[in-house]
Amino acid sequence: MKALFNNLYIILISPHGLIRGNDLELGRDADTGGQTKYVVELARALGERPEVGRVDLMTRRVVDAHVSSDYAEPVEKLSKKARIVRIECGEPGYLPKEQLWDTLESFSDNALAYIHEQQQMPHIIHSHYADGGYIGTRLSSLLGVPLVHTGHSLGRSKRKRLLASGTTREEIETTYNMSRRIDAEERILGVASRVVVSTNQEIEEQYAVYDFYQPEQMRVVPPGTDLDKFHPPVGDEHESNMAKELARFLVEPEKPIILALSRPDPRKNITSLVEAYGQSPELQKMANLVVVAGNRDDIRDMDAGAQEVLTSILLAVDQYDLYGKVACPKHHRSEEVPELFRMAALSKGVFVNPALTEPFGLTLIEAAACGLPIVATEDGGPIDIIGNCKNGLLVDPLDGEAIAAALIKVMKKGKRWRTFADNGIKGVRRHYSWQAHVEKYLDVIRPLIEQTEPIRRMTFNRKPLLYNDAAIITDLDQNLLGDPDSLARFTTMMQKHRKRVSFGIATGRSLESALSVIRKYRIQPPDVLIASLGTEIYYAPNLTRDSVWRRHINHRWHRADLPPILEDLPGLEMQPKNCQTPYKLSYYIDPDIAPCIQDINKLLLQHEQSVSVIFSHGQFLDIIPYRASKGYALRWVAEQLDIPLENMLVAGGSGADEDMMRGNTRAVVVGNRHEEELSELADIEHIYFAEHSYAAGIMEAIEHYDFFATAAGDQA
Secondary structure, eight states, X not given: OOOOSSSXXXXXXXOSSOOOSSSOOTTSSTTSSHHHHHHHHHHHHHHTSTTEEEEEEXXXXXXXXXXXXXXXXXXXXXXXXXXXEEEOOSSOSOOOGGGOGGGHHHHHHHHHHHHHHSSSOOSXXXXXXXXXXXXXXXXXXXXXXXXXXXXXXXXXXXXXXXXXXXXXXXXXXXXXXXXXXXXXXXXXXXXXXXXXXXXXXXXXXXXXXXXXXXXXXXEEOXXXXXXXXXXXXXXXXXXXXXXXXXXTTOSSTTSOEEEEEEOSOGGGOHHHHHHHHHTOHHHHHHOEEEEEEOOOSOGGGSOHHHHHHHHHHHHHHHHXXXXXXXXXXXXXXXXXXXXXXXXXXXXXXXXXXXXXXXXXXXXXXXXXXXXXXXXXXXXXXXXXXXXXXXXEEEEOTTOHHHHHHHHHHHHXXXXXXXXXXXXXXXXXXXXXXXXXXXXXXXXXXXXXXXXXXXXXXXXXXSXXXXXXXXEEEEOSHHHHSSOHHHHHHHHHHHHHTTTTEEEEEEOSSOHHHHHHHHHHTTXXXXXXXXXXXXXXXXXXXXXXXXXXXXXXXXXXXXXXXXXXXXTTOTTEEEOOGGGOBTTBEEEEEOTTTSOOHHHHHHHHHHTTOOEEEEEEXXXXXXXXXXXXXXHHHHHHHHHHHTOOGGGEEEEEOSGXXXXXXXXXXXXXXXXXXXXXXXXXXTTOTXXXXXXXXXXXXXXXXXXXXXXXXXXXOOOO
């Protein structure tokens, strides 16, 4: 069945930074920059297309006295068909993206609930950056909706830069959560149907170092720019408020302007530009230098990286005695950025980007659209932009003399300057308008949508668990076996509340094995049984198998290809046939001999296997489809049975249970847990670590949460 390519519902996901429709605080911090601007403008541009019915840009809802109340509004309309939807994400205060990882499951669960409330399912989910991609993989896997991803920047590249700068591996992990970011990026590459990049260099150099590098899935779609905002000078720019602000700094404000515009990030290499200007008397005689590096009130209140950059700029100005020649304004509004470009163009100046690395360079396009020639780093996006537009020169950002020489060359001859200016205006309209961008973007997603068959949920003769609005879901071996007395008390407790609270078991065992254990230990028959690590779901009273779930997880699952890939690895031994299922490949693993889980996962990724690798109980290694897990199955069940995740108490004790307990569920880790496998859960607020073991630990959590009263509303 092919979906019709009209009335499209597109979801964009970009959780970090501060995102609103107007007056974006670009440069406020490292998280509020080009990406935030891009996703807002992409949403607007898609909303203008006739084949698009609706665009939701999902970002984080932020309630924080230190930021505008705009970011706490649940919904903000961008246009008739596009809007910003702000999703609750754990901690309400504003957090840097590196601190968001433990809250992303909550974002995912809340986003999933929002989507299920809508009248139609999205046709495409488009995630941005690693954090958005982490959320996108979860939603795509649960909904069966194609995932498109844009990385914006990549963790492996950043780690290399940090190591080269002298930062230790320990500091990188502590500050940037780099391993989690890179693991997320690998999973994204395995799940995404398309990866949208800005340049060929991203594909060939940046993504190529990833284990799940799939260049055939990648498409170059250069970002667009708003030509209504960014256009050539009209002649009155020298009368603007920004012109008056710059005049405060400059002795001869009528001279050509060399303009640098970026956030105060060491990678932007602004200090080297100031030094190059300071070492060139010819350049100082020819032009003024204007450096717009974010917004600030007091440098001492900024983060360490911004402090370092701004302090070094001011010290360089002092060292070369550039007073009266360099302007470094403290504030600018986003709507003043086009004015800055036009002022520089009117003065017959040049825009310069001396960054050490530049994945794309949106400001280069904006400058070009305003008729301002460019000098830019010979890395990444500028190569493509100048190649397409023929509107400037590339330079080595580490060669100060070369930077100065290129700036002089562009400005010295009026004919060359005019050619570059005209070429930039024409080239942007041809290659980098939003109309051109969206046209290419829709061409990328069209085949994905036309090949997608919507998920049809199971239908029941009667709605199961009709009166139940809460549930307790627990692992079997780790939680219910081992203490017969506490199991008996737990069973009595569940029977007392069975009319309001459903009982579920989520186990790695097969259906037959699980039923055998349930009978042997006289465990209450569950209302729902999630078996074989989430690859099978059965519903009471007749153990009806969820056949839709089985079809759903079959996507890109090639079980027969897996054993040959793993057969030569030391420390792995295939479990008996009765432990194997069509959707679960199970091994015993000796961690002292076998490769680490990351290396096993890497090997499978290199062989283009979209799977999840699960290590549990210190001795088991299971490989299942990437759309399956206990956590994914639990969320599928919750939606099927119309039970809010907040009304679920999930109990686990090993690594196989981890993704069940993250997110919006209430959770308990029982006392007889595998500490090392669940160590990352220790600091998550809504996960309770019980002192008692087995079923006694679950009952301890029921009391801790006052679960029956608060979740199920049972006043008995």
